[in-house]
Amino acid sequence: MFRIILCGILLSHWVLAETFSDKGFSLFGEIKYKELKHFDYVNPNAPKAGNIKLYELGSYDTLNPIALKGIPAAGLELLYDTLTVRSEDEPFSEYGLIAERIQRDVNNQFVIFHLNKKATFHDGSPVSAFDVEFSFKAILESQNPVITRYYQDVAEVVVVDKWTVRFNFKNNQNKELPLILGQIQIFPKKFYEGRKFGENPLEIPLGGGPYMVESIEAGKKISYKLAENYWAKDHPTRIGQFNFKKVTYEYYKDDTVALEAFKAGVYDYRQENSAKNWALAYAGNALKKGYIKKEELSHSLPSGMQGFFFNTRKEIFKDIRVRKALGYAFNFEWSNKNLFFSQYTRTKSYFDNSPLASFSVPLEKETAILKPFSSSLPQELFTQPFVLPIHKQVSNDRGLLKKAQKLLADAGYKSVKGKLQKDGKPLAFELILVSPAMERVAIPFKKNLSILGIDMKIRTIDTTQYINRLRSFDYDMVVGVVPQSLSPGNEQRFFFSSQSADEQGSRNYAGIKNEVVDALIEKVIFAKDRGELVDYTRALDRVLLWNYYVIPHFHNRSFRVAYWDRFSHPKITPLYGIGFWSWWIDEAKDMVLMEKNPKLRRK
Template identity: 60%
Template structure:
């Protein structure tokens, strides 16, 4: 399972009014409106897309697990193809979900429970029907298992009750978590009959059974995996599935690093890649296939929050516990120079944890946001109330002296001094390690390292493989990392995983920084308990402002487009969804594939 995208949802009153205590419907929305009512399919699909073809994708590193809800191992890419969920979201609305395994949902008006009514046609890929007992088993396995993130994610569920074979009820511990019913809608359904006697940890490569559109056909552990389309997939004619999952087979090959993977793509070893590297996008695809337009490059504008990528401090380390020190180190990162010389001016500096969304804080806190923050004034940096947050800027010519002077002053304020060109405090030199995975990141970190040397700080660079990186992240065994905090279209419970004090010392949580801040905790509670969209926006902006002023992360950069490259036998719908690339709606043009294979004898070999 990839990061579980979380939404702050309120149930849309749509469909039959059941009684005075519940609302009932087949659709859920955070915004109170849904786009699709009596619909045959989503607008961004081609309902007549041909089925067929064997496509190849890529991944980096390796894998050793088919169970992404466990805290062990590195999960293989693509596991979401195996499992259906109670609800699914559309890709052209900010936060709407529609019933899949659940044909209808009832939610208490006072938000104390939710009831899912299952589609009696739903079945697993071995032919066994999906029942409420499977939903109960799935919840108990995932939400009460060994993964601390999942346990915390579902912590506000009091219990699960099987009402009858096709009806399951979840009771809540309180009515404050307005998003909880929708979190449950994201629940992947596991087959109880298949797993109830299985020790998941005994064999992480035991092939899973699901109810989704694909099954695992074959795999070479750590190197590749092939998924095969289920011809008699139970939901193949479901409105939320028409036009999706058109490839007969999907093979994912693993590569040691992205440089090798890019070269493999250009020679036709795989078919599609979403490019995140600006240099690659500008220069890396040059070759005969691109010149002949057999490789296509396209950019799709999106409206997704960019989230936050950056250099992440582990404030569990004493040398990063001082906010002044963190701010000083941030002044040594020269984004303008990097953007000009490394990224071909393709990026924009990220200035918010909720960049590219209405949740990003701006200016100084005013009105309701100020009222929310006022009780915490003594616990917050006073500049937060009087200044707009800004990141350091340079002229991009390599001269970062003004920012480094400011950094020196902050370090002196924190008790550090230079001795023989080395920054130290209490006789201890300032030395720390940056842990990262991608070799492409070295181009970014080496200039940063040199600026820190000017300050007398030694930043040691340590690049590791994906497996080591995941292991060290789970145990907080690092000083600084290159980390990512993805954001959903409607922030909610996941903020507690990122910043909550309760998970700061729980290994496997996503509180990589080690934040234990009572103000942050209070604001997270406000977000989770927000009664309406306006209150949510105010609460998230306040949290954003506090996180920025605490300098927990040195922000990187982002782009507002999906950059994709693909061999031109792949086709996609005319309408592209604004919140996803939507690759699951693409298909193969078999005639074009034959032409490609004739033109390039080494294609796929």
């Protein structure tokens, strides 16, 4: 879920027609900031200075942040304000920005946002209720399921007056709906009069956020400059943030090339996702002399799920025994030791590293939730904990591979000249990748599958092709990533629901069509309190795991960041993010670095 907090006193119950201001709101529980002056993880006195360069992989072909077709440019979120702003040191709390006040029906049938009359776009025009209405309709018309799925329970949006907008709901069960509406990016209606939103994908748009587009090189580079007339620069949710005068994203086709460019000083900062790179690739004079810094910033975010996702739309993976069998061929223990320098933890839940993860056998409340579905669930789910295969030997565990062989035999596969076949068709499929770094993980997996008589082809493709194939579900197996928050909700529909399985652009990578999963998703969304949310989420997690839709990979419980030593950042790091936009250019550090490395000077 997108976690929202609005200007208003902390409420146990919403009251019709009562207006709340000056405080925050949390979906469940207390808020941290009773009187928000600024977030604890920022430096309120951080200087606004310096130009920085960041990097992205692939390319882009649109400046429309909600486009279904095309690849949006990096950093577009810097252009637009939302009704609310998330606090990165609270699990599910946010504070009002454009939304100054909120009213919600006691029966949860509508929500009313009262806008801050000081809010303006970059041309000085006010942000009005008509802009909120326009933005919401633009989202729906985009038909981008990753976004529109959040708002399917909204019946209509109504402009009450210039500064007031009301959303009516189709039902009163979705308690997070008023909250996620606060996350809508607000676009200027007037700018798009006489033309369709996003019609010209590379037209520089008018925004209202902390930055504005300065220049673009289509597909190669995009630069943003700090909006000097930004209306909210002294707003409590913005103080100490967005401290760089210019931000440029440069695109690279390959991460290996991008890493070398970083070490050469072409750009300033990168988050490292490769354990091998983190351990070995930064060695050199710049790191030795302290010009490049490496930090590991611990966090408390759920791991989400990264893994080899089976496309169950394909006949070859419809049998759960086949999916389970292939999991025995992934030797995480060997990979972690030999490829990752033992930096990773095996992911054992879709909500790992959080209280939402299922564990052991179902407890009493979780059992009560799952019992009505018992005829559609494996009985082991109620009596055994879900466990992943552990390869105890240095090489492959033959016992595990024998278990895989038995499952495949039970599924009707027989070995013919060393290759598994069923009804004359070989057990063969393709894994598509976008990152060459992931080939190191896939190749040992491929070798283990070949021992079983299974032929897996590995194909690494460019970013554009990969995104298009992902959107159209044109793959057998893919390395997918399903992120999670500490307050799951509507987004579970486009991750796992039957409705999203055939909806192009959704993140239902596995093509899950499971009535039990559908029912549990709705229970998660309509949870009445935090306790129910945890129980329903654990039940959902357990059902997903026992259906073997993915071979889970691994996760790291810290962010690995490398940067040229021209930055400073607050001593407090937020629990649920990196907090990069609270960093700033330290003039003293910058002068020393530039004197010793003139090539790093940023114009």
